[in-house]
Amino acid sequence: MGKYNNFCYLVEGQCERKIIDTLKSNNLICAGKIIVLNVVQELVTDLFLRTIKPNTTIILVFDTDKPDVGILSKNLSTLNKSKQVKDVLCVLQVRNLEDELSRSTDVSDLKRITGSKSNKDFKTDLIREKNLYEKLNKNRFNIKTMWSQNPPEEYIQFKNDGYKIKKNTK
Amino acid sequence: MRLKLKNFLLFNDFEINMSYPKKIVGSTIPKEHLEGHPNFRYKKLIILMGANATGKTALGRMLMGIFNFIYKKEYGSIIGLIENNLIPAYFELDFVTDGSFLYRICTEVSAKPDGNYESSDVHVTVESSKILANDNYERCATRIPHTNLFANKNYISELEKIPPISWMFEYPFASEGKQRIIKPVEEELYRRYLKVVLNALDSRIQDVIKIPDAEGSYVITKNNSAVIIEKGELKSPEKLSSGTQEGIGVANMMAAMKMHASHFYYCDEKFSHIHSELEKTFLSVLVELLGPNEQLFFTTHNSDILDMDFPTHSYAFMRKDVFDNEQVSCVYASDYIKKNDVSLKTAVENDLFLTTPDSTKIFDILNE
Numbered sequence: 001m002g003k004y005n006n007f008c009y010l011v012e013g014q015c016e017r018k019i020i021d022t023l024k025s026n027n028l029i030c031a032g033k034i035i036v037l038n039v040v041q042e043l044v045t046d047l048f049l050r051t052i053k054p055n056t057t058i059i060l061v062f063d064t065d066k067p068d069v070g071i072l073s074k075n076l077s078t079l080n081k082s083k084q085v086k087d088v089l090c091v092l093q094v095r096n097l098e099d100e101l102s103r104s105t106d107v108s109d110l111k112r113i114t115g116s117k118s119n120k121d122f123k124t125d126l127i128r129e130k131n132l133y134e135k136l137n138k139n140r141f142n143i144k145t146m147w148s149q150n151p152p153e154e155y156i157q158f159k160n161d162g163y164k165i166k167k168n169t170k
Numbered sequence: 171m172r173l174k175l176k177n178f179l180l181f182n183d184f185e186i187n188m189s190y191p192k193k194i195v196g197s198t199i200p201k202e203h204l205e206g207h208p209n210f211r212y213k214k215l216i217i218l219m220g221a222n223a224t225g226k227t228a229l230g231r232m233l234m235g236i237f238n239f240i241y242k243k244e245y246g247s248i249i250g251l252i253e254n255n256l257i258p259a260y261f262e263l264d265f266v267t268d269g270s271f272l273y274r275i276c277t278e279v280s281a282k283p284d285g286n287y288e289s290s291d292v293h294v295t296v297e298s299s300k301i302l303a304n305d306n307y308e309r310c311a312t313r314i315p316h317t318n319l320f321a322n323k324n325y326i327s328e329l330e331k332i333p334p335i336s337w338m339f340e341y342p343f344a345s346e347g348k349q350r351i352i353k354p355v356e357e358e359l360y361r362r363y364l365k366v367v368l369n370a371l372d373s374r375i376q377d378v379i380k381i382p383d384a385e386g387s388y389v390i391t392k393n394n395s396a397v398i399i400e401k402g403e404l405k406s407p408e409k410l411s412s413g414t415q416e417g418i419g420v421a422n423m424m425a426a427m428k429m430h431a432s433h434f435y436y437c438d439e440k441f442s443h444i445h446s447e448l449e450k451t452f453l454s455v456l457v458e459l460l461g462p463n464e465q466l467f468f469t470t471h472n473s474d475i476l477d478m479d480f481p482t483h484s485y486a487f488m489r490k491d492v493f494d495n496e497q498v499s500c501v502y503a504s505d506y507i508k509k510n511d512v513s514l515k516t517a518v519e520n521d522l523f524l525t526t527p528d529s530t531k532i533f534d535i536l537n538e
Binding site: 004005006007014018021024025030031032033034035036037047048051053127128129130 | 493494506513516517519520521522524526529530533536
């Protein structure tokens with residue numbers, strides 16, 4: 001992850017955007033532009049490909065709780081063919097962001113991180129949280145555990161590159 | 171040195187700090203401190219970047235409003251900048267004028283639901299602290315006494331404690347064709363600057379000739395035609411390219427800095443029609459023209475400026491927090507980049523400072 005490398009995250013939703021914004025601002029993962037696009041359900045099109053800088057590494061961050069991987073496979077093929085793209089990394093959330101956060105912190109009930117009243121409020125509170133990094137740390141957040149699980153069978157063809165985006169971790 | 175804003179324009183709980191912690195070895199901006207006070211470090215150059223509508227121009231308008239308020243002692247200069255008249259508006263500015271005292275002006279304008287503000291709604295305190303030989307800004311600021319904003323009924327008498335201040339703002343669109351700085355004794359210098367700047371932008375421009383006995387009036391000769399600046403206003407602007415028209419404002423700024431006409435300069439996106447290489451060169455010259463105890467704010471969208479050899483602390487970014495009700499804040503590159511292992515331009519391209527606009531909204535137009 002050198003001095004002049006460009007990265008672009010394609011993330012599932014606003015919660016992933018918030019988490020990645022937080023982690024990159026605190027130097028835990030490599031910095032990169034973030035685009036909200038669910039690569040398991042939506043196709044990557046020329047509309048997007050035309051706007052990315054040459055030699056960009058694309059990092060796909062997606063949940064693995066949907067069995068159909070057809071669109072994801074097609075997107076990988078499209079991205080790998082693009083002359084703008086240097087590399088494509090897959091960061092698999094097993095099975096979703098909430099599960100990843102549960103494993104990476106010492107809380108089983110994620111509402112404790114944000115102080116949310118209900119599970120329904122958790123995502124909204126997470127997005128609005130001003131001191132998310134402090135709150136994650138308060139609950140013993142460990143970046144090494146994040147995005148490190150083997151995926152379910154349907155996603156076994158996609159290698160989890162989570163470790164490649166983390167800084168100072170092997 | 172530091173500005174706090176609450177409920178002015180798009181700023182709410184906004185703060186920008188213009189000091190920096192330690193001397194930079196090998197900096198291309200020498201003597202970046204108050205003259206005679208090497209520890210009193212202030213950013214002589216602040217390159218302000220950020221997406222559209224994040225407050226780069228608004229910050230300049232706010233500062234100009236405050237300076238006009240101090241200078242003219244008319245509260246109208248700041249009332250028009252209040253965002254919501256149902257709640258109080260507040261600003262606090264730490265600044266240095268003559269190099270020997272640090273001043274702090276605190277101003278609160280009371281809520282006025284009917285919008286009919288009166289002088290009794292404006293509460294001001296002005297306090298100061300003498301800058302000692304080894305002071306830095308932070309140490310000196312701790313000696314500024316705290317006083318009750320509402321104790322003094324007459325804001326004008328408070329403002330009279332502040333010695334004269336001088337400033338210059340150049341905005342996009344506003345100043346084309348208007349040269350605002352000309353004084354008869356300096357017209358020759360201005361003419362020379364105008365000629366150099368315009369010729370750099372358009373090599374067909376041959377000369378700039380002063381029209382005798384006509385204040386602020388010049389002839390710009392270009393091949394076999396001529397363009398007139400009459401009483402500071404460019405006639406037939408269509409005869410010059412957009413970039414060349416912008417050059418008039420650039421020349422204004424450069425000439426003012428050469429004459430040290432002000433201590434504070436705000437150059438707001440004067441280069442939107444000017445080639446990137448020329449913008450970089452003009453900025454380098456502007457920094458060279460900066461004198462002791464002077465400061466330049468320079469706003470731009472040009473990411474090539476990020477590759478220039480300025481201290482990291484010179485770069486600041488305005489951002490709107492999409493997760494927090496579009497709250498505007500200022501972030502500093504030096505808070506994120508401590509070592510030389512990261513290119514500032516790459517950091518911005520990778521959105522390290524969370525300042526990249528959400529360009530995907532533009533895609534929505536195809537669904538309309």
